[in-house]
Amino acid sequence: MTVETQNLETLTSDQWFIDKDEHQALSLKYTGEVLYDKTSELQRVRVINTFGYGKTLTIDNMFMTTETDEYHYHEMIAHPVILASGNIKKVLVIGGGDGGTIREVLKHPEIEEVTMVEIDANVVEASKLHLPELSQSFDHPKLKLIIADGIEFMASAEPKSYDLIIVDGSDPAGPAKGLFSEAFYQNCYQGLTKNGILITQGESPCFHQETFAELNACIKGIFGAKKVFTLLFHIPTYPSGLWSFQIASKGNIDPRNISEAKVTEFSAKNPLHYYNFEVHKAAFALPNYVKKLLKEM
Amino acid sequence: MTVETQNLETLTSDQWFIDKDEHQALSLKYTGEVLYDKTSELQRVRVINTFGYGKTLTIDNMFMTTETDEYHYHEMIAHPVILASGNIKKVLVIGGGDGGTIREVLKHPEIEEVTMVEIDANVVEASKLHLPELSQSFDHPKLKLIIADGIEFMASAEPKSYDLIIVDGSDPAGPAKGLFSEAFYQNCYQGLTKNGILITQGESPCFHQETFAELNACIKGIFGAKKVFTLLFHIPTYPSGLWSFQIASKGNIDPRNISEAKVTEFSAKNPLHYYNFEVHKAAFALPNYVKKLLKEM
Numbered sequence: 118m119t120v121e122t123q124n125l126e127t128l129t130s131d132q133w134f135i136d137k138d139e140h141q142a143l144s145l146k147y148t149g150e151v152l153y154d155k156t157s158e159l160q161r162v163r164v165i166n167t168f169g170y171g172k173t174l175t176i177d178n179m180f181m182t183t184e185t186d187e188y189h190y191h192e193m194i195a196h197p198v199i200l201a202s203g204n205i206k207k208v209l210v211i212g213g214g215d216g217g218t219i220r221e222v223l224k225h226p227e228i229e230e231v232t233m234v235e236i237d238a239n240v241v242e243a244s245k246l247h248l249p250e251l252s253q254s255f256d257h258p259k260l261k262l263i264i265a266d267g268i269e270f271m272a273s274a275e276p277k278s279y280d281l282i283i284v285d286g287s288d289p290a291g292p293a294k295g296l297f298s299e300a301f302y303q304n305c306y307q308g309l310t311k312n313g314i315l316i317t318q319g320e321s322p323c324f325h326q327e328t329f330a331e332l333n334a335c336i337k338g339i340f341g342a343k344k345v346f347t348l349l350f351h352i353p354t355y356p357s358g359l360w361s362f363q364i365a366s367k368g369n370i371d372p373r374n375i376s377e378a379k380v381t382e383f384s385a386k387n388p389l390h391y392y393n394f395e396v397h398k399a400a401f402a403l404p405n406y407v408k409k410l411l412k413e414m
Numbered sequence: 415m416t417v418e419t420q421n422l423e424t425l426t427s428d429q430w431f432i433d434k435d436e437h438q439a440l441s442l443k444y445t446g447e448v449l450y451d452k453t454s455e456l457q458r459v460r461v462i463n464t465f466g467y468g469k470t471l472t473i474d475n476m477f478m479t480t481e482t483d484e485y486h487y488h489e490m491i492a493h494p495v496i497l498a499s500g501n502i503k504k505v506l507v508i509g510g511g512d513g514g515t516i517r518e519v520l521k522h523p524e525i526e527e528v529t530m531v532e533i534d535a536n537v538v539e540a541s542k543l544h545l546p547e548l549s550q551s552f553d554h555p556k557l558k559l560i561i562a563d564g565i566e567f568m569a570s571a572e573p574k575s576y577d578l579i580i581v582d583g584s585d586p587a588g589p590a591k592g593l594f595s596e597a598f599y600q601n602c603y604q605g606l607t608k609n610g611i612l613i614t615q616g617e618s619p620c621f622h623q624e625t626f627a628e629l630n631a632c633i634k635g636i637f638g639a640k641k642v643f644t645l646l647f648h649i650p651t652y653p654s655g656l657w658s659f660q661i662a663s664k665g666n667i668d669p670r671n672i673s674e675a676k677v678t679e680f681s682a683k684n685p686l687h688y689y690n691f692e693v694h695k696a697a698f699a700l701p702n703y704v705k706k707l708l709k710e711m
Contacts, residue, residue: 137441141467142425145439186620349648351646359655391701393701400696
């Protein structure tokens with residue numbers, strides 16, 4: 118029996134932007150208007166206007182960030198590790214060219230210096246032109262923006278320089294591929310101060326599943342199994358909806374431990390859309406199938 | 415500027431099954447083979463074979479359940495409320511025709527009787543024919559299966575009859591529409607024993623967003639605001655990936671409180687794929703944007 122088609126819909130590419138692998142696809146309907154579209158030797162960067170999620174930055178055929186739900190990702194990459202660490206002065210961000218991560222990082226007044234290394238000036242330009250909420254911190258006096266390859270930057274970075282390294286890259290394709298390598302994370306380990314902490318975009322346990330597990334294993338191999346923590350959060354505009362960060366601690370910081378008073382104090386000064394104390398605790402709870410993927414069960 | 419199409423993909427309906435609203439779509443690629451396809455006056459029921467998630471039950475153009483991730487939903491609709499309640503003997507399931515919910519419910523030996531009221535015999539037939547993992551409990555001696563309209567059933571149900579009512583219906587369209595009405599939940603309230611508890615499919619805070627908030631408000635109006643709890647879980651094959659159950663307590667059971675020993679003991683006897691003690695606690699943590707939708711912040 119073959120399926121009748123009259124009750125099924127067809128998504129056409131002039132109306133729907135489609136982020137897919139061979140088995141599943143996430144599609145957002147958009148106006149057809151493309152606000153930004155530049156292709157370099159690195160990748161194609163576009164800003165489209167979606168009906169459900171507002172202006173949306175895409176790289177090649179992947180959703181990067183949307184105006185409406187970007188805070189899920191940017192709050193969760195910044196606040197859990199910074200609030201749990203407590204003594205972060207120098208931060209390095211690899212990637213993150215849309216500016217959302219530095220906007221959140223710079224909400225913490227104890228941080229003295231943020232170095233950001235983004236490979237693609239077009240991403241910064243697209244965000245500055247079309248995503249003002251995301252790009253509002255590019256002129257911050259504590260920020261040093263370097264347009265360069267983050268992988269090469271880490272290979273020659275001064276050891277023990279950063280209290281926090283944030284790897285805010287895209288999926289392991291194109292220029293982000295080297296962000297999923299052992300050599301790169303070895304260099305991150307060297308670049309961290311004695312009690313430093315790393316957080317990196319960790320893919321999804323339901324999409325790029327192998328990369329999710331391999332990255333966790335790779336970082337455990339470098340930092341030690343007990344120093345690596347998987348944080349899960351939800352984002353409706355990434356395929357499957359469930360995404361992760363891998364956190365690795367060079368010293369003894371356990372990012373699961375957090376003071377409720379500290380989160381409450383920070384939240385009172387900085388109204389947040391996603392993150393709160395309960396969400397911090399909950400983000401480290403892993404369903405059994407995720408524990409199995411990570412060989413933690 | 416209009417988008418160039420050569421780098422975008424088109425999803426055709428003879429290869430991809432598409433579950434969508436006007437703004438976003440989730441699509442799973444399938445073999446093209448349809449294992450079951452019956453249309454009644456109620457709805458169209460199909461079983462397709464997807465590449466990523468195995469055999470998949472669909473109703474009209476919605477994904478209902480897939481072989482590969484069905485346990486996310488079925489474990490979370492059964493175990494948190496049953497383990498937190500502790501004294502459940504009589505259970506009523508409205509809907510749930512694929513059998514996944516009763517399979518999980520019947521893992522609790524203290525339960526004496528399960529009545530299931532499913533409106534569409536085709537759903538039961540499709541599951542029995544093609545989804546053996548889901549349909550394995552239809553012959554259980556404690557089960558009483560009634561093919562009837564659950565809304566009408568509740569309207570004439572004996573008061574104070576059930577310790578637990580599970581509403582396992584589909585989205586508010588077609589025959590499931592009345593499952594999102596005040597009259598129906600009033601009848602559920604009447605049907606519960608003094609300390610009884612209700613759990614109902616609550617839609618997504620990122621898809622059918624209005625229904626999500628309205629259902630919560632409706633149930634709060636009947637049970638009282640402090641007796642209603644929103645449980646979140648992740649399921650990759652429902653649009654947006656984030657889904658909810660609304661839990662309402664007629665007595666004083668707070669489903670957030672759970673004994674770790676009890677969960678550990680149950681899990682040792684019943685190996686689970688998704689649910690564990692940490693997941694139970696985490697499921698009640700609501701991101702700020704969800705609290706705002708529910709007027710809880």
